[in-house]
Amino acid sequence: MSMLDIRNVTKQFGSLVAVNSVSMQVAAGELRAIIGPNGAGKTTFFNMISGFFAPSAGDIVFDGTTVTKLAVAERVAMGMARTFQITEIFPELTVRENIRIGVESALGLRQRFWIGATQKAEVNRGIDEALTQTGLTVSADRLVGELSHGDQRAAEIATALTLKPRLLLLDEPTAGMGEHETYAVANLIRRLHKNSAYTIVLIEHDMRVVFNLADKITVLGEGKMLAEGTPDEIAANPIVQEAYLGKAE
Amino acid sequence: MSTATTTAVTTPVMPARPWLTTAIIFAALLTVPVWLPMLGGYTALAGRVLVLGLAAMSFNLLLGFTGVMSFGHAAYFGLGAYGAGLTLKYIAPSTPLAMVGGVLLGGILGSLFGRLIAQRRGVYFAMVTVAFGQIAFYVTYSWDSLTGGYDGLRGFSRAPLNLGFTTIDITNNSTYFYYFLLFVFAVATGLQALLLASPFGRTLVAIRENERRARFLGIPIERHIWMSFSISCCFTALAGALYALLNNFADPMGLHYSLSGEIVIMTVMGGMRAFWGPLIGAALFVVLQDYISSMTVNWMSFVGLIFVLVVLFFPRGLLGMLQKGTQR
Amino acid sequence: MLQLVLYNVTNGLIIGAFYVLMALGLSLILNLSNVINFAHGNFLALGGYIAFVLTPFLGYWGALIVSPLITALFGFAIERLMIRRVYSRDPVYSLLLTFGLAFIMQDACRYVWGPSGLQTSIPDILSAPLSADLFFITWYRIFMVALVIAAVSGLFAFLRFTRVGIRIRAGTLDLDTVSILGVNVGMLRSMNFAVGSLLAGLAGVLAAGQVGLNPNMGDDLLMPSFIAIIVGGVGSLTGTLCGGLLIGVAGALTTVFWPAASEAVIYVIMLVVLILRPRGLMGQEGMMS
Numbered sequence: 001m002s003m004l005d006i007r008n009v010t011k012q013f014g015s016l017v018a019v020n021s022v023s024m025q026v027a028a029g030e031l032r033a034i035i036g037p038n039g040a041g042k043t044t045f046f047n048m049i050s051g052f053f054a055p056s057a058g059d060i061v062f063d064g065t066t067v068t069k070l071a072v073a074e075r076v077a078m079g080m081a082r083t084f085q086i087t088e089i090f091p092e093l094t095v096r097e098n099i100r101i102g103v104e105s106a107l108g109l110r111q112r113f114w115i116g117a118t119q120k121a122e123v124n125r126g127i128d129e130a131l132t133q134t135g136l137t138v139s140a141d142r143l144v145g146e147l148s149h150g151d152q153r154a155a156e157i158a159t160a161l162t163l164k165p166r167l168l169l170l171d172e173p174t175a176g177m178g179e180h181e182t183y184a185v186a187n188l189i190r191r192l193h194k195n196s197a198y199t200i201v202l203i204e205h206d207m208r209v210v211f212n213l214a215d216k217i218t219v220l221g222e223g224k225m226l227a228e229g230t231p232d233e234i235a236a237n238p239i240v241q242e243a244y245l246g247k248a249e
Numbered sequence: 250m251s252t253a254t255t256t257a258v259t260t261p262v263m264p265a266r267p268w269l270t271t272a273i274i275f276a277a278l279l280t281v282p283v284w285l286p287m288l289g290g291y292t293a294l295a296g297r298v299l300v301l302g303l304a305a306m307s308f309n310l311l312l313g314f315t316g317v318m319s320f321g322h323a324a325y326f327g328l329g330a331y332g333a334g335l336t337l338k339y340i341a342p343s344t345p346l347a348m349v350g351g352v353l354l355g356g357i358l359g360s361l362f363g364r365l366i367a368q369r370r371g372v373y374f375a376m377v378t379v380a381f382g383q384i385a386f387y388v389t390y391s392w393d394s395l396t397g398g399y400d401g402l403r404g405f406s407r408a409p410l411n412l413g414f415t416t417i418d419i420t421n422n423s424t425y426f427y428y429f430l431l432f433v434f435a436v437a438t439g440l441q442a443l444l445l446a447s448p449f450g451r452t453l454v455a456i457r458e459n460e461r462r463a464r465f466l467g468i469p470i471e472r473h474i475w476m477s478f479s480i481s482c483c484f485t486a487l488a489g490a491l492y493a494l495l496n497n498f499a500d501p502m503g504l505h506y507s508l509s510g511e512i513v514i515m516t517v518m519g520g521m522r523a524f525w526g527p528l529i530g531a532a533l534f535v536v537l538q539d540y541i542s543s544m545t546v547n548w549m550s551f552v553g554l555i556f557v558l559v560v561l562f563f564p565r566g567l568l569g570m571l572q573k574g575t576q577r
Numbered sequence: 578m579l580q581l582v583l584y585n586v587t588n589g590l591i592i593g594a595f596y597v598l599m600a601l602g603l604s605l606i607l608n609l610s611n612v613i614n615f616a617h618g619n620f621l622a623l624g625g626y627i628a629f630v631l632t633p634f635l636g637y638w639g640a641l642i643v644s645p646l647i648t649a650l651f652g653f654a655i656e657r658l659m660i661r662r663v664y665s666r667d668p669v670y671s672l673l674l675t676f677g678l679a680f681i682m683q684d685a686c687r688y689v690w691g692p693s694g695l696q697t698s699i700p701d702i703l704s705a706p707l708s709a710d711l712f713f714i715t716w717y718r719i720f721m722v723a724l725v726i727a728a729v730s731g732l733f734a735f736l737r738f739t740r741v742g743i744r745i746r747a748g749t750l751d752l753d754t755v756s757i758l759g760v761n762v763g764m765l766r767s768m769n770f771a772v773g774s775l776l777a778g779l780a781g782v783l784a785a786g787q788v789g790l791n792p793n794m795g796d797d798l799l800m801p802s803f804i805a806i807i808v809g810g811v812g813s814l815t816g817t818l819c820g821g822l823l824i825g826v827a828g829a830l831t832t833v834f835w836p837a838a839s840e841a842v843i844y845v846i847m848l849v850v851l852i853l854r855p856r857g858l859m860g861q862e863g864m865m866s
Contacts, residue, residue: 072464090459296671387841513672553678553680564666
């Protein structure tokens with residue numbers, strides 16, 4: 001059974017059809033890349049999976065449970081975590097504090113006015129674990145707003161990981177990054193992928209990252225699904241080539 | 250709110266040495282009866298600063314720490330005052346009971362109202378809070394059989410504190426009353442500090458910083474905003490109750506939206522990102538207002554001018570500017 | 578009985594018309610610039626006072642036309658000098674700014690023209706009632722309502738058909754796109770604020786003829802304007818229009834049956850709307866933030 005099952009999902013904004021009856025199945029532990037030219041509806045698609053808004057039609061099934069109408073927080077509680085195209089973290093807080101919020105939320109402590117020593121220790125353990133996983137232990141006490149792009153992204157991913165997600169949704173993780181940082185973030189994602197507890201779906205424009213990391217690729221164009229397959233299949237697919245490069249003269 | 254993160258208020262919450270500010274403030278407050286008269290002031294003025302400072306700090310739980318704008322907070326202040334006054338007048342001449350009465354009246358109504366509007370944000374939230382404040386104001390001056398209408402609620406006074414082994418005469422001795430106020434103030438602000446340092450408090454800051462992100466971390470935003478609102482109203486009502494005790498009087502102007510605006514400007518003047526900011530702002534504002542109104546009949550223009558100048562030139566407030574100085 | 582009801586409903590529509598005029602101006606400014614103009618009531622008063630000053634020179638009709646224009650100019654200046662500096666910041670600052678502005682304007686009016694009311698005069702032809710039976714419907718009241726209808730229609734036409742109006746509407750929905758399309762957003766906001774101030778000024782001139790001038794005259798209309806916007810729905814001008822009329826008439830009808838509750842009924846309506854349909858009668862989903 002697939003971890004994520006998207007069935008004929010459509011999204012309309014007035015008369016604009018942003019996503020047109022797209023279906024997709026992602027198996028557990030898979031790394032799926034969603035690609036497509038600008039305006040193809042990728043982010044809208046993502047927004048529906050993560051629960052930012054509901055689809056006009058269609059269903060979203062997460063690990064056997066239909067989540068189509070569930071709110072964001074409920075999906076998070078079920079194991080979905082997401083990062084954003086423009087790094088969304090809490091810039092005025094340190095890396096450690098950012099991660100702490102995630103850990104406390106995951107442990108169900110976010111409404112407590114006071115926590116005991118054992119729980120405090122558990123929280124700190126969770127923070128250290130997230131820091132090590134993403135290689136940020138050195139920058140733990142620096143303000144996130146002051147870090148390099150790549151480290152900010154790693155901090156964002158670290159915070160997402162504290163939620164112990166089963167599905168990780170990454171929206172253009174290497175957006176706006178140079179060579180070096182792209183490489184670092186891609187490696188981080190690769191490490192996470194090796195840990196088969198995570199199913200990863202990402203939107204990407206950088207084809208090197210996509211073709212290096214993805215198990216399967218879904219191509220969207222003008223709101224519709226154009227093609228789906230392994231990297232090799234996609235590279236050879238004429239429809240995909242046309243969508244990206246335009247009709248051959 | 251998060252998408253408009255400003256460069257004006259990017260300094261972190263804790264100053265370099267957090268205990269230092271607290272120590273200085275309490276040292277000053279504890280010795281007020283000594284130095285204030287020397288400057289031409291009087292203890293009741295300090296009492297006023299404490300009460301309005303508490304109101305502003307309670308308000309700031311919402312504005313500075315949760316990132317939510319309420320422009321009708323005077324309503325809960327006034328309701329607290331009336332709650333205390335009505336308790337003293339009709340139920341029992343007991344000061345602690347009066348405080349409880351005030352907190353209950355302001356806190357419960359605030360909580361109910363907060364539940365209605367927790368979905369809203371930004372200026373629309375502010376608008377509805379103003380409207381609710383107006384409702385409270387209207388009820389207060391219309392229901393004159395209960396509240397005394399425009400003239401205000403009179404005929405009650407704070408009762409001496411009976412601690413069992415001794416009675417403290419806070420009714421007649423203004424110095425004793427001042428220390429009583431300070432004691433309640435210290436306990437209330439202590440609770441607020443504990444709250445902000447807890448996981449709950451951190452979640453509020455997360456909501457302030459980036460609501461969307463907080464939502465994606467599984468934080469139920471509306472519920473937390475409602476809780477923060479309710480808690481803020483309770484503390485503000487406590488401040489109102491103390492105000493009634495201070496003046497032995499409660500009146501509708503305590504609920505008027507002009508006071509709401511003043512609470513906001515006190516908070517911003519002192520620094521809305523700093524814990525003690527609102528208290529400093531309240532002190533500044535009360536002193537300025539006192540001074541200006543004794544000098545000219547057009548004090549309202551000057552108050553308005555203070556608003557404008559602070560917004561345009563001192564948005565980070567006094568403590569905000571000081572923190573920036575000690576930071577890098 | 579019928580006469581009593583008719584009397585009150587007429588009153589209600591007139592009051593409602595004022596609420597509408599004020600609320601539309603407030604709503605325009607709110608929708609485009611995300612600013613609550615706490616000084617809106619003071620702009621109303623200003624309009625009235627300026628008309629008072631101009632009447633000896635321009636006559637009633639001249640003042641009626643010129644005063645709102647001057648108020649609009651004043652609004653334009655205020656927006657450019659002060660309000661535009663705080664758009665990029667936390668919304669609390671713009672609220673504080675208009676709040677302080679309200680204090681200053683109120684005190685200034687009091688200082689210049691005195692704290693007590695001033696009498697204004699309206700042309701005799703307008704003071705006459707319609708008929709002996711309908712003594713409470715003077716031509717002035719009909720004139721006021723007609724003028725409000727004209728102003729509101731003019732506003733909607735402006736927003737629908739003129740270039741600036743269309744840009745304002747587009748900007749309300751998506752300011753970023755509008756600016757990418759090359760529109761000068763700063764000027765757009767200033768003009769929008771000016772239009773809002775114009776409406777307030779007009780309301781002031783009309784109100785002056787009805788209730789006289791005093792520095793606080795705008796206060797009584799400010800809060801109902803807020804409520805008209807909340808009830809009608811944020812983001813919707815038509816909603817504001819309906820909201821204003823609704824609370825005006827509701828208040829008036831209540832006066833017939835239960836006079837003491839006539840002010841309260843406005844608040845009750847607001848609470849009911851907040852509980853049952855939080856986005857307002859015609860508000861759009863997701864316009865909350």
